[in-house]
Amino acid sequence: MNAPQSLAQKLIARAAGRDEVAVGEIVTCKVDMAMFHDSSGPRRLQPMLEQLGAQIWDKNKVVLVMDHYVPERSEDARRIVRIARDWARDQKLPHVYDSQGICHVVVPQHGHIKPGLFCVGGDSHSPTGGAFGAYMFGVGSTEMLGVVTTGEIWVQVPRTIRMRWYGRLHTGVTAKDMMLAMIARFGMNGGAYQAVEFCGEAVRALPMHERMTLSNMSAELGAQVGLIAPDDVTREWLEAHGARGFETTRWFSDQGSVTEEHRFEGSALAPQVAAPFSPANAGDAAQFAGTKIQAAYIGACTGAKLEDLRFAARVLRGKHVAAGVRLLVAPASNADRDTAAREGTLQALVDAGAQLLPSACGICAGYGDSFGPHETVISSTARNFRGRMGPPSTRVYLASPYTVAASAVAGEIVDPREVLA
């Protein structure tokens, strides 16, 4: 035996208690960490748990984050968040993060995701955990009920589709642009629910938050997971965030284990923009130059982490948002917001005319606040489906925080390198 194993295979084999697994086989894995939020979690899990008369398999392995319906703006939101808070208290859950930011950012910031772990999340952007070398994917609430009561879940061992990025990105070009380019090329189901693995010099050069953006938008590529082999960047970030007891050396794809590889040149990539109503409608920002906008949004787990706020500040320092345009900034977590405040990043955004919103899923989730009818918006978020962030007539363009900030200044879509120069 001893066939070469991909990173995905190694992670699944460990969770399945096996030496190795073969692509295509269906195996049952033990879950190291299960994360869910106020929308997908307690309000759906609690009644089903009661119906079953079952208990949580291991409370220490469960993480609850209130991020979708907070801050509560309606009676329904208050009811849903109240269910989550009451349940967390009754169950004496040890890991609860209430109104501290978006789950995909808050959970790793508290050391819950480490290389080698097998994790599930009650949210489609759960592949974000793959940036740390963990096998993490999203599931629905009923499947989460299965995990929460048994500690197990099945997976079909995926093929690995490797995305190798050579060279270095130019200033003003980001992980978000890499993802939009890949989604445009392969489509929203190009990942075919297999494992995507990002590698190469341009990926290695990315800080942790940028790597998280790659893994995060693996969801828009239709992959089950978006993995990045952990290295010193991963180790240093995790240690700074209190994660202990992990090793990074064995979590990589063996030579010969991956047969499908696509190659990209980082230095050839221009800032990307995805037109309504699909992340796959992407092309160079210059193609969309001159499109007038009424709002610009820097938000979500995809596009408002500390690094994203820094990108926006680099554009906005000493400039001001165009007349008739509102720039909204919802930092991905309170920790990111506070660091941005300490280092002056936040002030640069506010001085440029940005309006700060709470650290929550906000407009991206479309569960409460939204943009207006017939508005054209440029956004650092992940999805621009018709009707998601406003009524069906709202048109959302997706781009990097650089491009969003630069477009807010110009009042129309621009290549941010024109503003940075």
Added chain:
Amino acid sequence: MNVHRVWRIGSDVDTDALAPGSWMQHGVDVIAQHCLESVRPDFAGAVRPGDVLIAGRNFGIGSSREQAAAALRHLGVAAVIAPSYAGLFFRNAFNLGLLLLTCPGCDVIHEGEKIAFDARAGTVTRQHGEVLKADPIPPFLLDLVEAGGLLTQLQRRFQTRTP
């Protein structure tokens, strides 16, 4: 085999279309009344139990919200037939007892046509008798959907555990 009336819809139908975010604070009964309203406003009001939905590729892209599958089940949709699905939606559908048939050639089927299907045999039979092949479904997933979903299976598991 039962005969089912066909509804047709295009490619890349996302979960925001199936379960709109602005209705997500409600139960499935309410969400179902708005299922597909942004792309097929006539659907939720006129679909009848036993109808089938025939879609283009990549059905169910987007969110993990299982209400997308639950809404179709609530409306009585007997099966979705499409050339491909988003993987997360695929898992959710079977977990909620909604049958999905992966049928690469289903594009030839017309709106309003009466069809039959056999999930275990992997066939879709058109009104005039033409038989289309559907991809085989692992037996444990067919068992799951026939049980009515994961909740029912878990109920059996926990009932047999407690004496």
